[in-house]
Amino acid sequence: MAQALNGQLRDFSLPDVLQFILQQRKSGRLTLTYHHEKAEVGISRGNISHVDIDGRNVETVIRDWLLSCGRMTPEELTGVESVSRSMDRSILETLVAKKFITAEERADWIQIVAEDLICDLFQWQEGAYEFNTDVPSSTIRGVGINLSTEMITMEGMRRLDEWPRLRDRLGSPGVQVSLAQLPQSLAELGPESLILRQLEQNSSAITLDELERRVPFGKFRLYDTIVAYADDGYVTLRQDGKTFDSHVPISLEADTPRSSSTVALLAMGAGLMVAALLVNWMMTAAIGHLASVPERGFIGAESRFESIKLHTAIQRYRFETGEWPTGLDKLRTSVPLTRGERNSTLGMEYGYRARGTRYDIWLREESSEPRNKQP
């Protein structure tokens, strides 16, 4: 058997693998294993054509549902199965032929059940995957499933995202649901209206577990639909004999920026910068004062040259204008000193003061009284 792709789901999740296969337009069988669980997904030109999780597939799920809701007896099922085997066709086709379900119902159920089964697989975060391309086309063809991989991937992710909220709200054991009122037209609600029909058959409230057995939907679809119906007022939710609000906040709040958080973040940034400036000020003051000014090496040399240049610039300014410059920044024109030359190479500013016919320049502007001492 040709093994095209294998690996661990923790490295490449199922959506990634499915997306990769879709991009390559490959056909084959994707097998997932996790401990004792095993799932098989048939893929035809990148899209999903079959799904089986530990023996649960579209046929078995629909068959089991028909039995549990009483639309079919075990004897009838045995007959249907033998007919299917002898005619080499799927049970679903025989069910339609024997009028247990309609052709429309069959198409709906296939779509819904396959979707739910695949979406359940997305919860697998660990395990191994293996994709084989050399498989019989009949296996891939299955019961006529044709799910868009891209669509199912997005739907699966949406379910993963919303499931925790639904589970928190409706997942408690004591939650019961009862019919409040029927809509004007059940057909408009689609296949999921089956839930309302089941509730209509029961005069009293039933638990969600019971309801789950009576419909062929996965848990997510069931809970999601019940929440929607509760919002529309078709069903009532009860727990411990009390009704409760069915509203589940499923809107994606995180995608809408809140102004309060934005302001908090901006304030945090501003605070960070202020703190940085404070540290800089303290460090400049401390290091600048405590370090001795070197006489040797580059700094020793350049500070001598800088000093001479500053004196020349100040004296030339006075010679040309007749007055002392008010600050060292005025020396840009007398001898074109750059900003770097007006500041010390040590990273400290020069101090300057003129009095009468004399002036002083000294290093470290913090000092107010320069001393006439050789550096």
Added chain:
Amino acid sequence: MLLALAAVGLCSTLPRTPLQAGLLDAQDKFQTFRSQAPDLAAALSGKPVQADKVQPEFYSLPVADKAAVALGNAAMGLWTEKVRPGSGAAWIRESSRLSESDLGLQWLMVLLQLRNGTKASFYLQAQGMEATMLAQGWTRLPEAASWLLASAAEFESGNQTEQASMARVVAARLDPVSPVPPWSQFKVSLRAFDATDAYSHAAEAYQRMLAYPENQQILAFNVLRILRYALALTCLLLLLSWVIRYWPFIVHGLAERLPRDSNLYLRYGVLALIPVALLVAGLGLVSMCFLAAAVVWKRAKHYERVMIGLIILFVGFQPWLTGLESTISSHFDQSGKEAVYQRTVQEGWSEDLQNRIEKSLARATNEERAILTASKAILLRKQANYSQALDMAREAYRLNPSEQRIGTNLGNQLFLMARYDTATKVYQTIQSGNWDNGPLLFNLGQSIAWRGRTDSMAKLIANASPLARYRIDVVARQNSNAFQTLPPNRLVMDPELSGREMWTRIWSDFKAKRWTVDRWDLQTGLIDIPPESILVASIALLVFLLWWGNRPERRKTLFECRTCGRVMCRVCRKGIHCAQCFRRLSGIEEVELRNQLLDRIDRESESRRKLLRLTMDLALPGTGRLMAAPSAGAFFQVFLLGTCLAYSLNLPNFLSLYPVSETMVGQGVAVGILVVLYCLGGIQLVRGLGKDATNAIKEA
């Protein structure tokens, strides 16, 4: 804080050179002169004078006040030269003679003549100043030359080309060592299309560069520094572009911990303030560089890792590169033996220099003591204490007889004490076929000539190498121009190191690690890795990154959205989509509509990337290209930007007293390249900002 306040007392005023101190005193004297002779002072200041009062004022000047009489003579000379050219020469010469011991007063008169006098009066006054300079033992006055070049630039801008030219000529005479004044003349001649003149000035600048090793040192230092800064800036820009490129990967985990109901890009932006704050707080560039390399490494591609490794090593070797610079610049520092000796050779006596020699001698090693003692001998000789100078020269020779400069110095002292034969023997011992040493050959020639063997002296000079002859010519020309006022000092030239010997010493000092580099020299920031630990830290970091970077990830933690390329983690991803794409795409089942939406998202993300690239290209040309599609051209553009930025920031004007306008050759070209780079960035941005990019801005 108490310690800090106590340390404030350490600060001291920066000393002036004797010329600068003298000018201040001279200006005081000129103020007094204004009250003594207002009209003469007005004549010197270029103001209108009452002709009938000039002479009476001059004759009423107090004879004992030499400064006043000197200023009076200068004023009379200036005034009469203006009235009748050629008639003021005697006055001006007299003013120079009267102030021959006052360099500051001479300088003031030169400046006044330049501003208010005629060409002849200015040249005469400058000649007097040059004579005084030589007489007092100064061989150059670069601060005066720098002033004159600044004045020349101003005259030039005011269309006073003749005065500008005069200032440049005198600048070249007052500083016969630096190549900057002739280079300045060369530039002017070139602008005037005077090829002959330009060639002679360029040749003069070139000769000075070759003849005086200190010019080579200054050039080498500045070239080294500009190269180091350009490379460092390029490395920083490269790291910056990679950090920006991989920033979402670097900080996504942290961004997810910030309030998730805020915009993701805002969270990225706020986290970007962390490195900015570190920089603002004073974290040094070395640490920042290591930090950037570490955070980028895991995401970097193979070639980027190679380059990051090279950058880390380059940073690691910074102390050594700075050490080479430090070794070169130690010949100009404040208390190094070479710097003190060189100052003694070039400067006349001053209290500052004498104190410096004494201070250096007090803490000198035995090796340093010899040359410092020779320095002291030279200074004593310049004070006319010849016998003491001879004693000192002998002491220096005893300490280190193998040093050529010390031997020559002894010869000089002997020669000045009229012991010509002994001096000749000393010179000849040192000379032994060395035809490159100009000062030695000049001194030997003098010594021979004083014994009457002028033909032997001529033969000796004729055999000298062109460079040696150039140096001899300079001194001979100066001496013949100012022979009337010259002291015996000028009969000898103080020995200096030849270029080859100087570079050999610098290299051996560097190899023997006779240099120190501290945080001042690296100038990276307030808080940084100590220079002595940088290499060790860089190697340790590199080894760690090689080990850590090659370790396989246990699980993939970050992904890129297949639709829009945003970074997402296991928490925020929605399968193959990021939260935003997921929100936009979910619920849309119609294939055509979805495809349209996917196209739109793709276009928007492409526009966003384009916008970031163009913005970076506008801010730091080349970094955007480097980020989007690395190529040799992009790397070159970043290097060009780094080099031009480093040059435009006036980096190569260290160890020079001249204004940047004179020393920064081609600064205009560097600024021009920068302007072109930024204009191209701007044009690219405007052209690139199509409708999609505008939409992307709105989206952002």
